[in-house]
Amino acid sequence: NRTREESHGEQEDEWALIPDHHQRTILHVDVDCFYAQVEMVRDPGLRDKPLGIKQKNLMVTCNYVARSLGVKKSMWLKDALEILPSLVLVDGSDLTHYRQFSSEISAVAQTFTPHVERLGLDENFIDVTDIIGDYLNNSEIEGHVFGDKDDNQVHHSDPCGCGCYTRLVAGTHIAKELRQQIYETTGITCCAGVAHNKLLAKLVSGYHKPNQQTVLFPWQVHEMMKSLNLTRSIPGIGSVTYKALEDLGISTVQQLQNSVLKLLMTKFDQETSQKLKDLSFGIDKTPVRKSGRPQSIGLEDAFRKITCITAVRVKYYTLLERLLKLLADDGRIPASLKVSVRKFDRVKRFGHRETKQVPVSSSVFTMGVKGVNEDTKSYLMNMIMGLFHKMVDTKKDFHLTLVGVGFNKFIERAQDAQAISNFFSKRTRQQTDDQNSECKDSNVTKRTKFHHSPTNRKVLESFTAESSMVSSEENSSRFSSDEDCIEENFKDIYENPALLGTHINLEELDNYKGDKEVEEVIENASETRKELISPEIKMCVSDDRSCSEKSACIRLPNGIDREVFSALPGELQQEILLASENKQNPKVVKQGKVLKPKQTNHRKSNSVNSKTIK
DNA sequence: CAGGGGGACT
């Protein structure tokens, strides 16, 4: 009972000859201009205005008021404002609220069935095959039907004979109900597509926009696929695959349908070749996979130009602070840290990133009764900078247009966590003669094992809270298993101990009473703070315009964005200014005992290395 | 400055 066109494949094309019985019923739900809707729900005053959501210089989406006035998705901000000067803009760089709405929407779908697969923040595939029985008594179709009206009226029952007609009609009722519930719980409107596979459901969901739905019956598949014209409009055929096909003289879906598998196999392996052909016929056997929680959590910041190491540190530090909040919300313990950069490249322009990763010890996130604190941040910062230096040779000129940081593996199950924590504590015992290892071991075990418990949740949440610094001794045992990493990655800070002082939370000073060397580092830093960050100057720094009129203004180092600078915590502002000062006036900074005793053994010089500051 | 994510496969 497959459609005729599905048999047009080559004889050797075995997969294509397997009939598609359309046994499944799949929904694709796609939120209308997602970011714009979220902002309109959050501020109903925006409803009637032309609204654009921007990220940097790009308007990533806009509401339908704006669209009716000639603005399109993914326009340059400049172009959008030229067309529509009255466009109201909201910055959508921080995805926090979008993530929240997104998971609420998926959660509504999950009340129907667990078979929900997320695609990006605003799309969900739902396999409703399991629950279709509850909806079979509906005879009327909800929403639109793809294709010619007359054509569909011919088939008023189930011409296919496999029961797909009845199931798809039932699917339209589920889609209707789901969209209604999403609207009631979140205030967000969606489109939906109903079909017998993911490809088709997705293709058809956008046929009537916004806030509408469409069903596709199998006998319309051929017409639908032909109407796509270019192969590029098939999900799964991206720019690279499209160009490869183009090289073979295949540009349209029809050409792909008529292509010979052997020709495709000159550019793709057999499996891929077959998949491409299947797609052109609207055949897609891929299952709807439960999405579960994200497998990575990361943040990026793009910009036009960063050329100095201090700015890099500032960017990573800022991203890391936000990332730790996301991590605390997530509740899981990460096992791997990934750092990325995008180097300026005239040819590639964008898209390409270089990345490096390292395992991170789970103890970094679980040790310490008072939770993870500033110290964890600087530990991770050193990891980050270590990876960064593997990608960028800061002794030479460099030009970055993006930095990113993320966690991409998580300790999932109690058993795994147990094994991992045992592994770490074992290593620690062998390598150090740590009397406290018993205590640490039990800490790790307990926390990791129950990392979903409320108690542990609290520990995680305290990442971001101001909390007290642990003693140096505790530090050394906590991180000793990552010794190798620290030695490599701490290099930057070794070379400029004055920077270290600026990392210290001023509220934690009491912890260092009596430690002369540490106090000295801190004093250095606090003097710097007093000198450079007086309230007046802060005001000046935060306002570009007033700054240009005042003579007392701080002159920021080249490459430092004033807006970025003013948004930073004082300690990082100091770091920048200090670094810039040192650049012009390299001076010797007296060495102090630093936070992690291991370092002192490896420090080679007391002098500030102006090269690292660039 | 396409942005700010994410996933699967190799």
Add this chain to the structure above:
DNA sequence: AGTCCCC
């Protein structure tokens, strides 16, 4: 770690 895909 890189490539390709998706939104």
